[in-house]
Each structure stands twice: as structure tokens, then as C-alpha cells.
Amino acid sequence: xxxxxxxxKLLLAQSRALExxxxxxxDASSRFLAEPVxxxxxxxxxxxxxxxxxxxxxxxxVLTAGSEYQVGGLIAAGAPPPANAEAKVWEITTGAALPxxxxxxxxxxxVERLEAGRIRLREALIGGQNxxxxxxxxxxxxxxxxxxxxxxxxxxxxxxxxxxxxxxxxRKPRVALLSTGAELIANPSLPLGEGQIYAANAPYLEASLRxxxxxxIANTTLGDDAQTFAAQMREVAARVDVVVSTGAVSMGRxxxxxxxxxxxxxxxxxxxxxxxxxxxxxxxxxxxGPLFIGLPGNPIAAAVGFRFFVVPVxxxxxxxxxxxxxxxxxxxxxxxxxxLRRFLKARLRYSPSSGIGLELLEGQESYRIGSLLQANAxxxxxxxxxxxxxxxxxxxxxxxxGGGWFID
Amino acid sequence: xxxxxxxxKLLLAQSRALExxxxxxxDASSRFLAEPVxxxxxxxxxxxxxxxxxxxxxxxxVLTAGSEYQVGGLIAAGAPPPANAEAKVWEITTGAALPxxxxxxxxxxxVERLEAGRIRLREALIGGQNxxxxxxxxxxxxxxxxxxxxxxxxxxxxxxxxxxxxxxxxRKPRVALLSTGAELIANPSLPLGEGQIYAANAPYLEASLRxxxxxxIANTTLGDDAQTFAAQMREVAARVDVVVSTGAVSMGRxxxxxxxxxxxxxxxxxxxxxxxxxxxxxxxxxxxGPLFIGLPGNPIAAAVGFRFFVVPVxxxxxxxxxxxxxxxxxxxxxxxxxxLRRFLKARLRYSPSSGIGLELLEGQESYRIGSLLQANAxxxxxxxxxxxxxxxxxxxxxxxxGGGWFID
Numbered sequence: 001x002x003x004x005x006x007x008x009k010l011l012l013a014q015s016r017a018l019e020x021x022x023x024x025x026x027d028a029s030s031r032f033l034a035e036p037v038x039x040x041x042x043x044x045x046x047x048x049x050x051x052x053x054x055x056x057x058x059x060x061x062v063l064t065a066g067s068e069y070q071v072g073g074l075i076a077a078g079a080p081p082p083a084n085a086e087a088k089v090w091e092i093t094t095g096a097a098l099p100x101x102x103x104x105x106x107x108x109x110x111v112e113r114l115e116a117g118r119i120r121l122r123e124a125l126i127g128g129q130n131x132x133x134x135x136x137x138x139x140x141x142x143x144x145x146x147x148x149x150x151x152x153x154x155x156x157x158x159x160x161x162x163x164x165x166x167x168x169x170x171r172k173p174r175v176a177l178l179s180t181g182a183e184l185i186a187n188p189s190l191p192l193g194e195g196q197i198y199a200a201n202a203p204y205l206e207a208s209l210r211x212x213x214x215x216x217i218a219n220t221t222l223g224d225d226a227q228t229f230a231a232q233m234r235e236v237a238a239r240v241d242v243v244v245s246t247g248a249v250s251m252g253r254x255x256x257x258x259x260x261x262x263x264x265x266x267x268x269x270x271x272x273x274x275x276x277x278x279x280x281x282x283x284x285x286x287x288x289g290p291l292f293i294g295l296p297g298n299p300i301a302a303a304v305g306f307r308f309f310v311v312p313v314x315x316x317x318x319x320x321x322x323x324x325x326x327x328x329x330x331x332x333x334x335x336x337x338x339x340l341r342r343f344l345k346a347r348l349r350y351s352p353s354s355g356i357g358l359e360l361l362e363g364q365e366s367y368r369i370g371s372l373l374q375a376n377a378x379x380x381x382x383x384x385x386x387x388x389x390x391x392x393x394x395x396x397x398x399x400x401x402g403g404g405w406f407i408d
Numbered sequence: 409x410x411x412x413x414x415x416x417k418l419l420l421a422q423s424r425a426l427e428x429x430x431x432x433x434x435d436a437s438s439r440f441l442a443e444p445v446x447x448x449x450x451x452x453x454x455x456x457x458x459x460x461x462x463x464x465x466x467x468x469x470v471l472t473a474g475s476e477y478q479v480g481g482l483i484a485a486g487a488p489p490p491a492n493a494e495a496k497v498w499e500i501t502t503g504a505a506l507p508x509x510x511x512x513x514x515x516x517x518x519v520e521r522l523e524a525g526r527i528r529l530r531e532a533l534i535g536g537q538n539x540x541x542x543x544x545x546x547x548x549x550x551x552x553x554x555x556x557x558x559x560x561x562x563x564x565x566x567x568x569x570x571x572x573x574x575x576x577x578x579r580k581p582r583v584a585l586l587s588t589g590a591e592l593i594a595n596p597s598l599p600l601g602e603g604q605i606y607a608a609n610a611p612y613l614e615a616s617l618r619x620x621x622x623x624x625i626a627n628t629t630l631g632d633d634a635q636t637f638a639a640q641m642r643e644v645a646a647r648v649d650v651v652v653s654t655g656a657v658s659m660g661r662x663x664x665x666x667x668x669x670x671x672x673x674x675x676x677x678x679x680x681x682x683x684x685x686x687x688x689x690x691x692x693x694x695x696x697g698p699l700f701i702g703l704p705g706n707p708i709a710a711a712v713g714f715r716f717f718v719v720p721v722x723x724x725x726x727x728x729x730x731x732x733x734x735x736x737x738x739x740x741x742x743x744x745x746x747x748l749r750r751f752l753k754a755r756l757r758y759s760p761s762s763g764i765g766l767e768l769l770e771g772q773e774s775y776r777i778g779s780l781l782q783a784n785a786x787x788x789x790x791x792x793x794x795x796x797x798x799x800x801x802x803x804x805x806x807x808x809x810g811g812g813w814f815i816d
Contacts (some may be wrong), residue, residue, distance in 0.1 A: 019564065025596065030617045044775065045605060052660035076662060078591030078603055078632070085678065093660045094705070095591055096602040137776045144781065153619065153808060154780045157612035157707060161605070161777055165596040183486030183503055188433065188573040193487055195505040197453060197569070202564035207437045211561065226485070251516065252460035252501045254484060297502070299565060327760045328813065352735045352801050355763045367452065367571055368545045372562045393760050400561060404812025407734065 001274045003383065004341040008312060010269045011283055014291055014314035017136065018171040018241065028151040030213055031169040032318040037145035041162050042135035046097045048077075050130040054111055054119060055092040055102040057350035058127030065124045075099070077335060089119070098131060105130035138162070148319040150213075150402075173317045176218040176236035177202050177208050180229060180247040180257070181297055186221035200369065201246045201295070202300040208306060212402050213313055224248065226256040232316055233264060241317060241371045244310055247297030252279040266292060274383065275364035276340045277301040281309065289305040298366035304343045312399040323382060325370050325395035330388055331357040338386045345371045346379035350407050358396050375399050376406045409682045411791065412749040416720060418677045419691055425648065428576040433567040436559040438621055439577040445553035449570050450543035456485075456507045458538040462519055462527060463500040463510040463549045468534030473532045479525045483507065497527070506539060512536035546570070556727040558621075581725045583617050584626040584644035585610050588637060588655040588665070589705055594629035601647040608777065609654045609703070609710040616714060620722055620810050623625075632656065634664040641672060645696035649725060652718055655705030658688040665702050665738035666690065674700060682791065685709040685774035689717065706774035712751045715786060719809040729793055733788060733803035738796055741767040746794045753779045754787035756804055758815050766804050783807050784814045 002010075009152045020034030028339070049055060054071065056063060058183070072087020073168045079097040092105060113122040141294075151159075153354075159167065184199040185192060192198070199221050208215050220235050222228050236243060240331065246372050248257045249271070259272060266284040273281050278301040282294035291313060295305035312322065328348065334340055358379055363371035380395040381388070388394070398405050410418075426443030457463060462479065464471060473607050482494020485503040500506070500513060512535045520528040546552060552566050553559075559567075559577070562684065567575065592607040593600060600606065607629050614624050626644050631634050644651060657663045657679070666679060675691040686709040690702035699721060703713035720730065744750055753769045766787055771779035786811075788803040789796070796802065806813050 026611065029618065043777065045600060046603065048603075048697070050773070050775065052658060074661065076590070076632075078589060080602065093662060095589070095605070132773070132775050137771070137778050142778070144466070144778070152811070153615040154711075154777070154783075155613050155713075156615045157608045158777050158781055160596065160611040161608035163593075163596045163600065163606040181486060182484070185571075188568065188571045192453060192571065194488065195454065198571040200565045200569035203434065203568040204561050207564045210437065224484075242745065250460060250502065253482065254501060293753035299569070303562075303565075324816075326758060329760070350734060350764065352737070363545070365458070365540070367458065367540050369442065369451065369504070369562070369566050370545050370550070370552070373566055375562075398812070403560070404806070404814045406812045408732075 001272045001279070002270045003274050004308070006272045007273045007283070008309065011291065011293075011309060011313055012316055014269070014285055015313045017319045018173060018317045020168040020317055021171050022166050023169045024166055025156065026092050028159070028167055028169060029153070029156060031151050032213065032320060033145050033149045033151065034168040034170050034319060035147050036143050037159070037167060039138045039140055039142045039144055039162050042140050043138035043161055044132050044134055044321070045135070047134045048098055048132050049092045049094055049096050049105045050132050051105060051107055053105045053107045053130065054092050055090045055098055056104050056106060056125065057088050057102050058104050058125065060127055063125040065121055068114065068118055068120045071119055074355060085151065103127050103131060137228060148321060170318045173214040173242065173314050174240040175214050175242045177205055177216060178218075178229065178232055178239045178243065178245040180220045180224060182224040182254070184221050200299055201297070204299070204303060205244060205246070205276045205306055208401060211400065212311065213257055213318065213354060214314055224254040224256070226260050229256065230260050230264060233260070233286070237286050237290055240290050242310065242313060243286065243290055243292045244292045244306070245292070246302050249282045249294040249296055261292065274340050275304070275308075276342050278304045278343070279340075281305050283309070299369055300345070300372060301365040303372060304378070307397070307401060308343060323397060325397050327393045328356050328358045328396045329391045329393055330379075331359045331390060333387075333389045335387050336381055336385060339383055341383050342381040344379040344381065345375040346377040346396065347375055347408055348377045348405065356395065372399075409687070410678045411682050412716070415678045415681045416692070416717065419699065419701075419717060419721055422677070422693055423721045424622070425727045426579040426581060426725045429579050431573050431577045432574055433564065433580055436567070436575055436577060437561070437564060439559050440621065440728060441553050441555055441557045441559065442576040442578050442727060443555050444551050445567070445572065445575060446571050447546045447548055447550045447552055450548050451546035451569055452540050452542055452544070455538050455542045456506055457500045457502055457504050457513045458540050459513060459515055460501050461513045461515040461538065463498045463506055464512050464514060465496050465510050465532065466512050466533060468535055471529060471533040472488060474531055476522065476526055476528045479527055483578055486724045492536070511535050511539060556729060578726045581622040581650065581722050582625045582648040583622050583650045583652060584648045585624060586626075586637065586640055586651065586653040587629045588632060590632040590662070592629050608707055609705070612707070612711060613652060613654070613714055616809060619808065620719065621726065622722055623643045632662040632664070634668050637664065638668050640670060641668070641694075644693050645698055648698050650718065650721060651694065651698055651700045652714070653700070653702045654710050657702040659706055669700065681779050682748050683716075684750050686712045686751070687748075689713050691717070706781060707777055708753070708774040711780060712786070715805070716751060716811060731805060733805050734764075735801045736764050736766045736804045737799045737801055738787075739798060740768045741795075741797045742768055743795050744789060744793060747791055749791050750789040752787040752789065753783040754785040754804065755783060756785045756813065756815055767801065780807075
């Protein structure tokens, strides 16, 4: 049995960042930047009015209350500036370019309109006000996105503002899902026969993979037949980056995957990891190139294997950094036998009076889905832990990969 | 000027939950339940073995170490149970149904295999171990999903395990985006002319709407022409639930939207809200049915208007509950003039030693996109606030609707 950290290291050593590809910024939502993005333009691209009003050239002087001025005309955002070389004062709309020499905007309500295009200041005026200087938000050359960063709405806004038409993103990881088990019924409109259950891991894994930005190339439910499995593997292996299977990795009579991998000349990376749940987990490097990650069949063992093996692999392929867990205090004491890394369904809570606390949920058995729905976190207890009094700091990660923290 | 809470109340009074529609569970990721989901089956559906081993009938007795038994055969998960009425002890695989009368599983490694199908217990055995009772995870009738709940991967797993083929979800809200402003260039492959900028609000809003599960029916960039705007409105009004516009709601010369709405017989709900940024925001009820929300054109004012007006409307249409902000302590003191509700770009941080803290970011001006990229939160300062010493509890919401908290 290999420790979790060593197993993960073996997997990550096989998980290179995928090729990059060009993508229109308008299609880039939820993709991952393949390289840093630097501003090739300044923001704002020109010095402009922060509000509707009158543009003045204060030339460093204070313009006194009551002083009167002739307005040269209107400078409207997006319209060509009017020709009037004489004028020193202009009406201007928000966002319109400030002509050279003008340096402040007086808001409409601080000006009294007189006759014949003249205005009078209601208040004294100090230069530089209500003007947005070119490049004051983003200077040319500023890094606005990092390699591995997800394109979220705010980054979309920034890329659009900078006029970035296309960006380099990582190709989407391609994953095949193979669910083993003669007891599995994949079609929910079929009735269950004796001893049968509905396949629940595949829908979970498919939804989780898609939420992470992966493509699910195949999603097949097999029985317990090694030959069917081998045929499916041949069918998908050359087309994907990762094959994820569930079930058939333990030591029971129908746990044919280790032998099938040997027969297919796969290079075994590890089999059995010192974790709970999910100990029988297996990983291999397939002859055709992709990684193979064999998750156990119990739903929570499969979810843990996905979250703590498949997700780090996909993050590496997407060029994302490793996740940093939060170090949060346990709400209650817990005692576990040392020697295994434990992944426990947990709930991160926050209140102003007691701060952040991590509650370990009832029902940790690996067949219990009900408690997974209650969880918003995984508590990660390290191998050397044993007696953990309330308040002990432990690692916590969000339950779902990529979804952030949903805290009550 | 109407206070924020009153403006929101007026909008929500017009925001009914959308119709429900049937959806296959397999297509339901990121949709929202229209009604509670109750388990029509038990989980597990039958009492079964928690691991590979031997099934016994302890009948309440302790089976002593060293005792020997004749094994009746193999009960494999998903295979029909073998006929052997005599047998009291069975080999069994994980997940296989436990025949009536058997009540515990001895793991493989605690049993010594003898000849002729006989086994010997290495340890004493207590009844009830390693058995998953029918219904012990989810009893029939248990509510597993609430109306308004988002279908996330864990709920997908639960629905699949229960064999739920179809569920009732809310129809996706349909939204049209109209960006006004003669200065806007929507196509990033075109060069900028004098005084022009690239349209950045529409990509932000489109990405945010899609992330919330809305359909963007139209995304049009208009100039400053009221007739074009009116034509676009006629084009989309009958096909959408919400029209969201940006720009042209202030009091400047090109702010034609209030007059256009009057001309179209729209019922104005409010115009100008006591907030910063985003004060000129406007809402109306269109004759054809949909809501109209006119956001200001400055990017952060548009983002605030989206997050604090459009998002609550969409949540109501999806049947989601109102968001509850976290009450978190300010990291530093701040002073603001009272009277406006303020939405400030902020960063929620956590460390085990100092707990949760909310930092108000530099660069709050509504044209600054750079600081939006640094933010993971909005700090919401209420109208009665003025001097806020460090440690004051304020409301915080995640920057992006629906994305959870991304905390460092």
C-alpha cells in the first residue's frame, strides 16, 4: 500500500499540460489560459470624462465660483470632436475623450446655464477632477491573466475591454468513463431486477468532469466481463487523455481490472493506496498513451478517488496550480486510527461569533450518498493523526472541484 | 431617489417563478428543481454486503474463533442468487444482496480457506457487521432535493441512484442584452477610432447570465439612436423574460432610454436608486410582459446593477431563495458618507490565526476593471454607515453569482 502523497506524485509525473489552442475570447468562458495575458493597450485607451458636465482647462489655477465662460460646443462620447480651436470650455458626455489641454470636468449640476451658450460656475473648481487618465486602470504591458487561470466573467470583461480577439487556452482534457459491475442498470427507465442497482457513479463523474471543463468522450456501463472491458479500452484508449473506471479493482472474484491491464501491456503505477475510503484505487499508464485511473465502485470511494486523484491530474493537464486546502478548526473532537489518509464528508460553517468551523458529518460509510448531499467540504485527515480535539486545524477542500465554497 | 431595498422589492414583486418543465435527470446538470424531490425507492434498495467476504447467519450469537463452516456457494453482485436452501454460509461480493436470514459479513482476510468448500474463522464474529441495511442511507419518502435547488453532481448521483428518470425543473430565463453607446465597438478585430472603446459590459453580462443558467436570446450593440433602440426592443420584448440594457439611463443628452420607455408605454418601476456605483439605474415593466432593467454604462456600475438587481430577479424566476450575505469583519477601517448603499470591490481572506477578514480594494472608481479582477467579493455597506472601524461586521457576497466563494 502506497501513501497518498506518493501515489499522487506518481500520477502527476505522468500528467503533462495539454497542448494549447487558439480560442476566440467570446468562446473562452470556463476555458483555461495557456499563457499569461498582457495588456497590449492601455485602459482607458484615452483620457476621458468620468461624468456628464463641462470640460475646462484649469491650467493649474482654481477657477472661482461665479466666473463665467463661453462653451465651445458638445463633445459626445463616440462622436468625432468638433472643430473649434478657439474654445477653452466644452460640454462633454461621460466617456468622451478629453481634448488636449483640458484637465477637469465640472458636473452638470454645479453649473448654471446662461444665455447664448454661456455658463457660470456655482462652485470653485480645482483642476484634475472627474477625469480618467489614459492607462490609469491598466497600463500597457500589465499582466491581466495568468497561465492556468479560468476565464471567468470578469476576465471576459477585461479581455473585451482590451480588444483581445483570440487567446491561447489549453485543449479540453478528453476522458472516457467505464463503469463495471453486473449489478448496474444505467437506464433509469428500466425496472431493477433482483440484486440490481442503478448506476450512480457515472452520472456523478460525468457531471463533475463537465463542470471542470473536460470532455466526456465515452460513458459506458459494462458488466463484469474482462473481454468486454478490454474491447472498450481498445475502443477509447487512443482517443482520450484519461480513462476512468469504477469497480473491479478490489481483490474479489470479479475484480478483473488489474489482470486486464497486465494483459494490455499497461504500466501499473500503483494499486491500493493508504486512504479511506477508496483503498483499492489503481492507476496505470496505458500503452496508447492515456492514464488509467481505476476507482472503486462504492459511490463515496469513487467520489473521493475522483476528487483527490482525477481532479489533480486534470488540473495539471489544464495548467492549473495545485489546490491549497484551507486550514480550519474542527468543530468537534474526533478519534481515528492512524496510518491512512482519510477523506471525510464535512460541512464548513461560518458565523461572526464563532468564525469558521468544520463539522464532520454523520454517515461516513462509503455507500451513503445522503451525507454527500449535506456536505460542502472534504475534511482531509493526515496519516499521523489519531486523537483530534475540537479546534484542531485540519485541511479542508470544497466538495466539488472548481465550484468554490458554498458556506452557510 | 429610491432606497435599494425598496427598489429591489418593486422588482421582485414583478418576478414570478417561471413555468416548470420536465427534464431528463441526465440533462439536468445546472438546472433548478421546480419542486421538492422525494425518494420513491429506498437506498440501498436491498440489504447487501459492504465488502467481499462470507455471509453468515449469526442469529444473535457470537461465532467463536476457530469454528468451521461449509460454504454453500457464491453470491455475486448482480447475479441471480444460487438455489441452495440448505446453506447457512455463503461467499459474497460487495454489493450483493444478502439472502433472508443472513446478518453479517466476515471479510475475506479473517477467514481461512480449508478443503472441500469449508472455511474456518480466524476471529470471533459478532452479528450485524459489514451489512448495509435496506433504506439505511435513504428511506422511502425522504426529501432529497428542495425546490429551487441547483442540480449539482452530488444531486445527479442521488437522482441516478434512486432511478429518477425525469424531474421538473424551471424553464431557463430568457434574457436580451442591449448595449447602448456610440463609442462602443463590439468586434475586437476592428481597430478603435478616435474616442471609441471596445464593448466590455456585454461579454461580462453574457458570461454571467450563462453561468447562472439563463439563455441569452439577443446580444446587440446599438449606438445612441433612440429609434434603433425602440426597434430592437420591439424585436425582443415578446420573446424574453428580461431585457437588460447598458448605458443611456443618466441625465445626459444621449440618455434616451427613459423617454423611449415612455414612448413604448412601459410602466416605470423606478429610475435612480440610492446606491453607489450605479445610481442612474432604471427598471420598468414592458407592455409585452418582460421586465426591463437599464444598467448604467460604466463597467463596474453595470456589474453592480447585474449582481444586485438582475441576479435577484433571475433567482426569483428560478425559484431560488434570496441570497444570505456573510457577516464578516472589515480588515481595515473605512469612512463613507452615509445615505447611499455602497457596493465595493473586496477580497475575502482567511487564515487560521486571524480568521475571516474582508479587505476593501484600491481603485473603487466605476471605470476600473483591474480591481474587479482582484476581487472575490462585494462588500455591501448599508445606508446608515459612516465611520466603520476595522473589525466592523459588514455584509459580503461572492463576486460572481452562483460561483461560490473563492477564498485564499
